[in-house]
Amino acid sequence: MKYTGTAHKVGAHIDTDAIIPAKFLVTTDAQELGANCMEGLEPGWIKRVKPGDIMVAEENFGCGSSREHAPIALKGAGIPVVVAHSFARIFYRNAFNMGLILMEIGDKVSEIKDGDKLEIDPDSGTIRNVTTGAVIQGKPVPPSMQELLDAGGLVPYVKKRLAKQEA
């Protein structure tokens, strides 16, 4: 599946407190969390995002807390894909478990500017910058993560396994 949307660029070491501050962690509702997404970076940030838009970040995106509310907030905000130089480890697992697609592209992230229109194909690892015409070839999503995405996330994946155990 391909994704097309406007790039919203943020800097390095964007932590989970920036993605969803602690004061909003009294709910697990995706819509509610999504409405407050990136509130710790800049109040009202979410207002500029349309569903389908793409988050683009520098190094170590998602560092800090293990709160799964962070990928849920991004998904709740309508963001299907995050492209970054690199991701923090716990966030990386959480995102795929929640069905949020991540693409790690290292230094090539500097070729994407805030507001660029992107077309992304996670299967082949290709990012086409519609605004500039440039094509970035990243790594395809790893097969083990693809398996999770195909299952619809970790919940249906484990559900299948548990059903097998009981059968």
Added chain:
Amino acid sequence: MRYTLAQKILQRGSREPIGEAGSIARCAVSLVLANDITAPLAIKSFRGMGARKVFDKDRVALVMDHFTPQKDIASAEQVKGVRQFAREMGITHYYEGGDCGVEHALLPELGLVGPGDIVVGADSHTCTYGGLGAFATGMGSTDIAAAMALGENWFKVPPTIRVEFSGKLPKNVGAKDLILFLIGQIGVAGALYKALEFGGQVIADLDVEGRLTMANMAIEAGGKAGLFPADDKTLAYCMEHGRGAAESIFPDPGAEYERVLKYDVSAMAPQVACPHLPENVKPVGEVKNVSVDQVVIGSCTNGRISDMREAAAVLKGRKVAKGVRCIIIPATPAIWRQSMDEGLFQVFMDAGAIVSPPTCGPCLGGHMGILAGGERAIATTNRNFKGRMGSLESEVYLANPSVAAASAVTGVITNPSDL
């Protein structure tokens, strides 16, 4: 194959031989942990998975410590849901109220974690238990739900950075300074996807509480785990805390490390992490005279009895500066009682400090010590991200308990040696 501590401990949970760094291992877990923020999501995922019982009711710990004592109706509802789940599953280790403490201080104290354990927790500071020679790592709620249902999870075998400290620690320099110094050197992504393994004479000399403090902040360098060998000190700690059957664990000589970092600590000053990242570390002398509105001494990093004693030694016979709020939080009921029995509370009260019940509250800007716009705090906690402790316009500095206490006395960031 010669194993690092990470490989050695993962091997204990796996039926297959543990491979090189980067390979995937499926391991049984010794304990699964979640708290009042992450358990509600874990339970939602657990139900969604169609799971009907936890893999072992004695090996799931649910600790209600972040927004507790419950700060508002929403947090009370969250805890209520977890409490009902714990009852339904017959979970032995459910903690709330009078027997509850800050999770990463509480579980070692109760003997629930020990050398060789593989622990997964829906809290990033789960890495704390590496201080006892456990492979412990933070994950999200859904990963934890899978572990609660299956009693296992997958792990990528991490490459290891070995860190050796030599020399002798100067006065007022301790475990917190060692880990802040390291994060300052390698940065907040310096150990991304990797394990940190600590060694050297300074580590051998360090007490277990200090090792827990250091392991706690491995995540602040992006680390998957922060590992310490389990030596005689570890075994003595385990014995004292009801974990009698513990065995020592050391890395194999000649194990393969991604890199080895060596530091002599003999000339180290107390370290302070400046806003807004734990890597912005400077010797205390370079930030002295920065004024503070609030001091927080507590958390899973530095809320143990040794930290309480360190703070009391500085505050004894002194007063907290006018206009400064000094909040002291013993991390567990046992630490609270011991602080009281040793007369530390008298010192804190005489100095004009506030003693709080055990809670994670202020550390994450949850409650019991939120900063207003323009306010500045120095804290013994682990994160100084923008807005971490309250307003986006506030600032947090991180330091050891004696620097925090000295700063409370003067109202500016202070090296305790200068008092």
